Amino acid sequence: MSNAEIGLIGLGTMGSNLALNIAEKGNRIAVFNRSPDKTDAFMAAAGNLKGHLLPGKTLEEFIASIRPPRPVILMVNAGAPVDEQIVVLRKLMASDDIIIDAGNANFRDTMRRFKELEGSGLTYIGMGVSGGEEGARHGPSIMVGGSPESYARVEKVLTAIAARYNDEPCCAWLGPNGAGHFVKTIHNGIEYADMQMIAEIYGVLRDGVGLAPKAIGEVFAKWNKGKLNSYLIEITAAVLKADDPKTGKPMVDVIVDSAGQKGTGRWSVIESQMMGIPATAIEAAVAARSLSAMRAERAIAENLYAKLNKARSLGDPNSLIDKLEHALFAGKIAAYAQGFAVLEAASKEFSWNLPMSTIARIWRAGCIIRSQFLDTIATAYEENNGLASLLVAPAFVTMMQAATPALRHIVARGAQDALPLPALSSALSYFDSYRQACGTANLIQAQRDYFGAHGFERLDSPGEFHGPWGGIQ
Ligand code: 6PG
Secondary structure, eight states: OOOBSEEEEOOSHHHHHHHHHHHHTTOOEEEEOSSHHHHHHHHHTOGGGGGGEEEOSSHHHHHHTBOSSOEEEEOSOSSHHHHHHHHHHHHHOOTTOEEEEOSOOOHHHHHHHHHHHTTSSOEEEEEEEESHHHHHHHOOEEEEESOHHHHHHHHHHHHHHSOEETTEESEEEEESTTHHHHHHHHHHHHHHHHHHHHHHHHHIIIIISOOOHHHHHHHHHHHTTTTTOBHHHHHHHHHHHOBOTTTOSBGGGGSOSOOOOOSHHHHHHHHHHHTTOOOHHHHHHHHHHHHHTOHHHHHHHHHHTGGGOOOOOOOOHHHHHHHHHHHHHHHHHHHHHHHHHHHHHHHHHTTOOOOHHHHHHHTSSSSTTOBTHHHHHHHHHHHSTTOSOGGGSHHHHHHHHHHHHHHHHHHHHHHHTTOOOHHHHHHHHHHHHHTOSSOSHHHHHHHHHHHHOOOBOOSSSOSOBOOOOGGGO
């Protein structure tokens, strides 16, 4: 019975929720999971959506239950499992069928898969999906990479399941081949920076001001009503107010301070470095997660340097809390400017012609970094064609002028009182370097010429020159 409109392989958390979302929008969807127990459990929990779901016992049965040309979504772990699945599907699928990888794939793998499938008759789509479990179930943000023709074939179902912002679906075709997965990777890089900066502010409120988790949660809840309004601030407030059912202590106080990472943050930094685009706040956030994982070493070092500890004096908590809000906002602007600059560079490097304002628009709802602020970014790109950086858009100049003094104050106090602020301080340094017409690289050039005769340009005449370093070279 081949009457499903679409199929989905991989009934993990994201896959199950996406399948239910697709079913709820009135589509018949075939589902398959390598271990049949998972399929049974999924069906048992599907409630009144069961009628829209066609579980396959075998991959052959699954494929046969989809109406050709078949769109099949893969929601399996990124990496080798995707390649293995494609090998098997190639044998079962027919010309014109579409494989849609909706996992957190490395865009370089996606580019390779596009090449490998060229001439096979099969169509490939690399699709970034953001929003976690809730998003997958009720409306994620969807970033599509592939040919516009293949997108046109699945657009209806994808826009139906996507989140909505002012009734606009948060789903778009962003460019060919790896574009969708690249944009998702940078989304995650920004997500890392956002989360790290929030954690740094939490650190100041906990260790500098001495507030308890619930009180800090109140601060974040208040900020969520202002310019920092966003999903990540909202959940930070909720997390800080929650208690551990086992001990009754604040939940956050019983969680080990060692953060995991699956790779997308790191990829975003690797790719920005490869293109020579500074994304320092994102780099700092990735490095901070790595350092957080070195727990045993940190404990030893704390003892070794105990003599350096001194009483912290961050002054009047109320005025400090106001400054923290502005500081976080300034840091956030710098981090987003960096992320969007990486997107801009990749757009040129891979000839994707990425639609920057559309990217900002489809991140306004559904995804993890969703916020009001993304609407401001979308407008900046709409109003300023070919914007070199968000930092030069008039609205952002005004916002940075207002917020940077607080960021400077907080970073300075953090340095004085040994409160680590790696992402916020790198955001500030980036901003200060970016707005400095005359920096200090003249000295780097002189050094390079001194030890390696690399040559330099002069301010007063064109061409390449060498310095008067004499015979020392
Ligand atoms: C999203 C998230 C999602 C995933 C992160 C977690 O946009 O929905 O980014 O894709 O939760 O990749 O990544 P880490 O495990 O690296 O923090």
